Amino acid sequence: MTEFGHTPITDTPETPRDKDTILYLNNVTVSFDGFRALNALSLVVATKELRCIIGPNGAGKTTMMDVITGKTRPDEGEVIFGHHTDLTKMDEAEIANLGIGRKFQKPTVFENLSVFENLELAIKGWRSVKNCLFFKLDKATQTRIHEVMETIALSSHASRLAGELSHGQKQWLEIGMLLIQAPQLMLVDEPVAGMTDSETEQTAALLKQISQDHTVVVVEHDMEFVRELGGFVTVLHEGSALAEGSLETVQSNEKVIEVYLGR
Amino acid sequence: MLQKGIIRSILEHDKGGKILITLLLVAAVIVPVLNLLLPETSPFHLSAYNVTLWGKYLCYGLLALAVDLVWGYLGILSLGHGAFFALGGYVMGMHLMREIGSRGVYGHPLLPDFMVFLNWGELPWFWYGFDNFFFTFFMIFVVPGILAFIFGWFAFRSRVTGVYLSIITQAMTYALMLAFFRNEMGFGGNNGLTDFKDILGFSLQEDTTRSALFALSAIALIVGYLICRYITQSRAGRVATAIRDAESRVRFLGYRVEHFKLFIFVVSACLAGLAGALYVPQVGIINPSEFSPINSIEIVVWVAIGGRGTLYGAVLGAILVNYFKTWLTTAAPEIWLYFLGAIFVGVTLYFPKGLVGLLHKMKKNQKVNIAKGEAKP
Ligand SMILES: Nc1ncnc2c1ncn2[C@@H]1O[C@H](COP(=O)(O)OP(=O)(O)OP(=O)(O)O)[C@@H](O)[C@H]1O
Ligand SMILES: [Mg+2]
Numbered sequence: 124m125t126e127f128g129h130t131p132i133t134d135t136p137e138t139p140r141d142k143d144t145i146l147y148l149n150n151v152t153v154s155f156d157g158f159r160a161l162n163a164l165s166l167v168v169a170t171k172e173l174r175c176i177i178g179p180n181g182a183g184k185t186t187m188m189d190v191i192t193g194k195t196r197p198d199e200g201e202v203i204f205g206h207h208t209d210l211t212k213m214d215e216a217e218i219a220n221l222g223i224g225r226k227f228q229k230p231t232v233f234e235n236l237s238v239f240e241n242l243e244l245a246i247k248g249w250r251s252v253k254n255c256l257f258f259k260l261d262k263a264t265q266t267r268i269h270e271v272m273e274t275i276a277l278s279s280h281a282s283r284l285a286g287e288l289s290h291g292q293k294q295w296l297e298i299g300m301l302l303i304q305a306p307q308l309m310l311v312d313e314p315v316a317g318m319t320d321s322e323t324e325q326t327a328a329l330l331k332q333i334s335q336d337h338t339v340v341v342v343e344h345d346m347e348f349v350r351e352l353g354g355f356v357t358v359l360h361e362g363s364a365l366a367e368g369s370l371e372t373v374q375s376n377e378k379v380i381e382v383y384l385g386r
Numbered sequence: 387m388l389q390k391g392i393i394r395s396i397l398e399h400d401k402g403g404k405i406l407i408t409l410l411l412v413a414a415v416i417v418p419v420l421n422l423l424l425p426e427t428s429p430f431h432l433s434a435y436n437v438t439l440w441g442k443y444l445c446y447g448l449l450a451l452a453v454d455l456v457w458g459y460l461g462i463l464s465l466g467h468g469a470f471f472a473l474g475g476y477v478m479g480m481h482l483m484r485e486i487g488s489r490g491v492y493g494h495p496l497l498p499d500f501m502v503f504l505n506w507g508e509l510p511w512f513w514y515g516f517d518n519f520f521f522t523f524f525m526i527f528v529v530p531g532i533l534a535f536i537f538g539w540f541a542f543r544s545r546v547t548g549v550y551l552s553i554i555t556q557a558m559t560y561a562l563m564l565a566f567f568r569n570e571m572g573f574g575g576n577n578g579l580t581d582f583k584d585i586l587g588f589s590l591q592e593d594t595t596r597s598a599l600f601a602l603s604a605i606a607l608i609v610g611y612l613i614c615r616y617i618t619q620s621r622a623g624r625v626a627t628a629i630r631d632a633e634s635r636v637r638f639l640g641y642r643v644e645h646f647k648l649f650i651f652v653v654s655a656c657l658a659g660l661a662g663a664l665y666v667p668q669v670g671i672i673n674p675s676e677f678s679p680i681n682s683i684e685i686v687v688w689v690a691i692g693g694r695g696t697l698y699g700a701v702l703g704a705i706l707v708n709y710f711k712t713w714l715t716t717a718a719p720e721i722w723l724y725f726l727g728a729i730f731v732g733v734t735l736y737f738p739k740g741l742v743g744l745l746h747k748m749k750k751n752q753k754v755n756i757a758k759g760e761a762k763p
Binding site: 192194214215216219220224225227231232233234235236240243244245249250251252254255256257258300304 | 617620621622624625627628630631632634635636637638639640641642643645646649
């Protein structure tokens, strides 16, 4: 396992920044005490695309999301949102308000707030202190929250504290929060971890539906789930993109097989 | 009419708050009546000493409320709120000093006694304006508010949290204590400000003035409670709870966490300042020991004992603990701190939700028992 090229092998879009490119990572490197979690990673995501990122544990998938959302500053490289917004210069809140939403690997919901309140805080708008102090829940917002609760099958738990939900329900609540935030770009880190098969299937259907009007980037280990989603796949390994293409293409790629079997 | 509607909506679903406010309103009327209208021979007569003592407890209640707002709802364990309280107290103290006018021991028309004693020729610039009550009233909020703003601006922007934040709040109050101890600061040094004569022309020795100050403290506590309750049950309050439980998650939703922290921290500091300003005319003195770090820790203990994150629990804790303190410091002053430490440890171990949590639990058990009793044939 010597030099895995920094250039993805297959199906790389010719011009990295087409007019409908929503996210462009160029040569992004992140080191933690000398260890390169991301190593000259380049990635292009097109608008309304459903992209799956796979890769062994520690490949840098979560770190990549940290870089996009402003949690981690890259040592090198650029992260461009839309046409020329450089995300590396912005903080988490600014990036979120640009329209980038995120679901965390470990489900993080507000445990001491109810399901309804969690969604209410996520809903688009009312972000300043002043707006929050004088916020009144209007009919349309209320309806929207109920719609989303319906979608994520938590209608009957509206007033329960999020902390009392099961692991799978918390995952769904977090997806619901993402949905109601209505970002242009959604980053979803391991959405089906800890879910039953039928829950996984429902989640796949939900994400597919969401990706009709949003750009969705999903990180997942569950190959069945990735197949189900059917999007374009990027394989990450040791902080760089090892291969890209449909799931079949990458699964037949020798380097990918080596990485997955050799670990 | 409109006002009533607002207050009602603020207190919706807040039984504890309704009880507290009712009690405070009753006290604001009854206490002055028992003191002023009943003859001293009556068994129901309340001495001026007691009126002032309870007025002091109410100020502590307001201070505890301020701490609960930041600790209970925002998760900031401030160990420096004593500083905001003391600053409010000093602002009021400066006004009361200026009111003495030429009636001081040295009879200087402008300079307070301690300045004459230190051979100062003129009034320092920062003492200007405090002869005016409205200016003073304004400064009661502005001075602690600005300190909280500057402190919070730096601390919250650089994302200092948890224990580190608590430690720097302690350092802040400690530094202020050292500064105020120095005569050169111009606030009376070691002795602080004292020998006040009157407020707005009313003698501080008069029973009527003392009763009025008690009633004002009760009203301030009610207003403070309503403000805190309004904030905590607004969307901003829910954002605060979210920040307390998962700060970084709130950022990824697009909220400016530092703005929310700053706003609530400043409001809290202003309330603490108001408490200090009402406290000083009742106890008759303000000195640098009010900045002492141990004072700030004590406030946190009151809140923990009463029940963090409930607002009325904080008030209850402050009043109860100080009631016992008064009693114990006359009976056996040397054991007070041990005693306080012991209840704190006991409460955190056995009733982590404080007295309010204990009450809720008892009520629940009672309900269960009743249900059981009914279920029996
Ligand atoms: N804050 C950090 N400090 C030091 N090392 C880190 C930090 N964050 C991540 N790493 C390291 O960087 C590497 C990549 O981590 P990352 O979480 O991005 O992997 P991942 O692909 O998401 O893995 P998984 O599938 O297990 O979630 C790992 O080796 C991890 O230990
Ligand atoms: Mg990960």
